[in-house]
Amino acid sequence: MAIELKDVSFAYPNGYVANEGLNLVIKDGELLSIVGQNGAGKTTAVKLMNGLNKPSKGDVLVDGVNTKEKSCAWISKTVGYVFQNPDDQIFNSTALAEIEYMPRYMKLSEEEVKKRSSRAIEMTGISHYLKMNPLDIPYAIRKFVAIAAIIATQPKYLILDEPTAGQDKRGNEILENIIKELKRDGTGVIAITHDMDFVAKNFPRIVAMAHKNIIADGTAKEIFWNSAIVEESRIKKPQIAQVAERLNLPGSILFREELTNALR
Numbered sequence: 001m002a003i004e005l006k007d008v009s010f011a012y013p014n015g016y017v018a019n020e021g022l023n024l025v026i027k028d029g030e031l032l033s034i035v036g037q038n039g040a041g042k043t044t045a046v047k048l049m050n051g052l053n054k055p056s057k058g059d060v061l062v063d064g065v066n067t068k069e070k071s072c073a074w075i076s077k078t079v080g081y082v083f084q085n086p087d088d089q090i091f092n093s094t095a096l097a098e099i100e101y102m103p104r105y106m107k108l109s110e111e112e113v114k115k116r117s118s119r120a121i122e123m124t125g126i127s128h129y130l131k132m133n134p135l136d137i138p139y140a141i142r143k144f145v146a147i148a149a150i151i152a153t154q155p156k157y158l159i160l161d162e163p164t165a166g167q168d169k170r171g172n173e174i175l176e177n178i179i180k181e182l183k184r185d186g187t188g189v190i191a192i193t194h195d196m197d198f199v200a201k202n203f204p205r206i207v208a209m210a211h212k213n214i215i216a217d218g219t220a221k222e223i224f225w226n227s228a229i230v231e232e233s234r235i236k237k238p239q240i241a242q243v244a245e246r247l248n249l250p251g252s253i254l255f256r257e258e259l260t261n262a263l264r
């Protein structure tokens with residue numbers, strides 16, 4: 001089972017073409033990160049995966065079902081999308097109501113609603129904020145409310161659009177644990193992020209985008225140690241890789257232990 005993009009192009013209503021001829025297969029249970037400069041078309045591409053955007057050309061298949069034939073609400077049960085800006089997503093008056101909303105909308109039993117919500121709350125570490133109006137919750141934590149609301153729907157694939165934006169070290173640690181736990185459950189995670197250290201550490205597969213298209217698809221070492229890809233997609237190498245490059249060390253180093261070993 002997989003999300004498949006087959007020669008997909010997308011134009012916004014004003015005619016602007018944001019994706020051109022995308023081809024990509026994401027198998028279930030995969031951890032994949034999408035990187036690339038602002039405006040490369042990353043958000044447009046992930047919105048094609050859950051039916052928020054429908055292709056202008058080509059087809060998107062979710063576990064074999066063409067997204068053109070289904071509503072976004074239907075596809076979202078399989079492919080959950082967490083908005084880049086939580087304020088585009090959150091609409092309930094308390095964090096708890098926001099998290100319980102979708103499981104209830106899915107007509108799950110009250111016991112199941114509570115079970116799923118509790119787990120999502122625990123994973124995202126937001127138990128102290130449940131009674132608050134989301135608008136009064138600090139932005140970084142509000143992003144976790146938005147993530148919890150989608151985790152509670154237990155999608156097979158979860159898309160996180162810039163989850164690291166606005167997060168500190170602690171926030172990133174929580175995100176890493178969420179990704180690990182979802183991986184254990186067999187949930188696929190697709191994340192757009194500009195934090196390349198986070199990408200190298202957490203995602204075995206990276207897709208680099210530039211000028212509306214996918215320009216590379218590979219492991220962290222393959223992407224970050226290929227200067228042509230780094231330049232074209234205008235990404236920064238992870239910090240350790242930058243140090244290794246300055247020191248002219250061999251071995252496509254990305255992590256601290258690799259750097260320490262090489263220096264020894």
Ligand SMILES: Nc1ncnc2c1ncn2[C@@H]1O[C@H](COP(=O)(O)OP(=O)(O)OP(=O)(O)O)[C@@H](O)[C@H]1O
Binds near residue numbers: 016041044045
């Ligand atoms: N609703 C819209 N109407 C017209 N053009 C749009 C619309 N939304 C986005 N675009 C344009 O499409 C292009 C791709 O946008 P997209 O948000 O997919 O890029 P991105 O790679 O996710 O960038 P970022 O990292 O800044 O989020 C941009 O040039 C953007 O201005």
